[in-house]
Amino acid sequence: MQQLWPVPVAEPDLVDLYRTPPGPWLRMNFVSSLDGAGHVDGRSAPLSGPADKRVFGVLRMLCDALVVGAGTVREEGYHALRLDADRRAWRRANGLREYPTLVIVSGRLDLDPAQDALAAAPVRPIVLTRAGNDPGRLAGVAEIITVGEDEVDLAAGLAALRGRGLDHVLSEGGPRLFGSLTAAGLVDELCLTVSPLLAGPGAGRITAGHPAGTPQHLTLRHILLDDELLFLRHAR
Template identity: 45%
Template sequence: MPPTVDLDLLLPRDAARRLASSADEADLVALLRRDRARPHVRATMVTSVDGAAAGADGRSGSLGTPADRRVFAVLRALADVVLVGAGTVRAEGYRELPVAAGLREVRASLGLGPRIVPAVVTCRGDVPADVADGALVVTGPQGADRARAAVGADRTVVVPAPHDPGSPDLRAAVAALAARGLRHVLAEGGPRLLADLLAAGLVDELCLTTSPLLVAGDAPRAATGARPLDPPRAARVRHLLHATDGTVLTCWDLRAPVGSGS
């Protein structure tokens, strides 16, 4: 069963209501489901109130709340593939990506397989053992041999970046995943990968959870890149959820025209 913390949909106002918790999470699925005929990249991140993307232990998981876990389970269940940086896999202790029992039928009804495919982004081809079984590896030429040795050539996606041949080209990677039938991508970070995806203009929407915690310190922000986006990327609130535990969960549309309503 998903966490039973209550969630109130506050925006859009004309749809405001309480989203009932159930095994199949029908209300959340209806809110978060997207057109499967089109490729779609959705990023999800969690931060503290003061903007930290990791707690004192250096992990984003320590910022998680029952409300965040409830939504996160649905986001994963609706994805073909989870795109994640190798550093985040190591830091967060990734293993198999389970689907909650009540959401397995949801995946089946959408024509999705029983397993969520992980795709690990790595320049060096390092594949953490926790996810090596069944994972795809996205890398550039310098990491190709190591990745093939770890997961096999059929699960290695080599996409050299035009201006940095040692790094993977994320735009080409998303296209290569779509060619494999993995059209709906859930990007789970870390902050560097999210910044790179944003810089490449690949993110359709960002699901951002604000945990009711203050962290301070020097933790990274949700998106931490070598340089800022110039100009900054416009975003429009698609929906806003508030949980009884104080968590605020927003979905930001990054494709909507500037000034469009919520």
């Protein structure tokens, strides 16, 4: 089904547009400039806008787990995953846990246990890492799951999340994590907000890290329009 609509104002309509099938599902959510940049001066906020923040909030409300790469947590200064009372009530009424679980992918475990995302999390976050790291003080604020020897084995990591009842995974990136997930054939959906900016050369794309693999086809589910932004939803 393809739809071209203004971004609905009513949250239930947005929820309907972003429903996912039951069972395991990995949705990526990114914002990009018109010329393909994934950030401006290291931050994605200049690419975003009010409608993007609404969609962003709804996607967080719908997921069991929010998976992000350590680079995004460090550079964006990620905060604890909080939802307002209405969205927590919606989750309870729809059989979800009150809050999604924050999951950070880090090969080196170079994370600050005092960062708000970890220290103030309403539910104990999970860190997916590879063998050979000493969790140190991180073990006090997060569950550390080791998957893989030389690299974080993302397929095994997602299976470990499913084993904890975390089926519907939302990932807000960043680019290196997206590249690894795409290369491993693990991405079911991409929600892409296109911002009417020319960022110019310099900033990287929303995907990075791996050499190009076989292109994968996703089907257009909808296009939503806002005064400024364009919202594309593509899925397997």
